[in-house]
Amino acid sequence: MKRKGLLLLALAGLMVVPAAQAQIKHIEMRVEGMT
Amino acid sequence: MKQHLGRQSGVQNVEVTLIDGKVQVTPKDDGQIDPVQLMKATYDSGVTVAEMDLVAQGKVTKDSSGNLSLQVEPNRAFVLDPNELSRDLELLAGSQTVVTVRGQLYKKPPGKKKADPSTPLKLLLLEVQKKE
Numbered sequence: 001m002k003r004k005g006l007l008l009l010a011l012a013g014l015m016v017v018p019a020a021q022a023q024i025k026h027i028e029m030r031v032e033g034m035t
Numbered sequence: 036m037k038q039h040l041g042r043q044s045g046v047q048n049v050e051v052t053l054i055d056g057k058v059q060v061t062p063k064d065d066g067q068i069d070p071v072q073l074m075k076a077t078y079d080s081g082v083t084v085a086e087m088d089l090v091a092q093g094k095v096t097k098d099s100s101g102n103l104s105l106q107v108e109p110n111r112a113f114v115l116d117p118n119e120l121s122r123d124l125e126l127l128a129g130s131q132t133v134v135t136v137r138g139q140l141y142k143k144p145p146g147k148k149k150a151d152p153s154t155p156l157k158l159l160l161l162e163v164q165k166k167e
Contacts, residue, residue, distance in 0.1 A: 022094060
């Protein structure tokens with residue numbers, strides 16, 4: 001039972017890691033005409 | 036403008052500095068943020084975007100024409116504007132290496148009031164922060 005839980009945890013980790021590897025982390029804009 | 040941008044999908048937080056006209060956008064972790072949509076929303080709020088820089092991480096890919104891109108989401112990639120830094124990344128194209136870069140996605144051409152929406156945005160690399 002414990003082994004099954006660990007396996008599920010490992011699978012969840014594999015699904016999360018690729019998503020976390022690619023992303024936009026920050027955006028900065030310089031704008032004109034702001035009052 | 037702050038509220039307008041804050042309502043855009045994938046936006047976690049918006050900080051506006053009136054003195055120098057800087058707008059800092061922190062994306063959510065959901066990967067839904069779209070810089071092009073953000074630019075449109077900024078125009079809709081009545082101001083002109085002069086420059087847009089971003090920090091992003093992703094994998095370098097190369098298409099059949101030899102153009103390098105940075106894949107920042109499974110469904111979003113930015114074509115890299117060729118420069119010395121992009122040439123250094125060419126070796127990583129197609130590899131599993133994840134790079135973190137700072138780049139300029141848009142700069143308003145002198146004399147123009149608004150960006151031409153038909154012109155695709157290219158990412159001009161300013162700094163390669165990490166390769167892992």
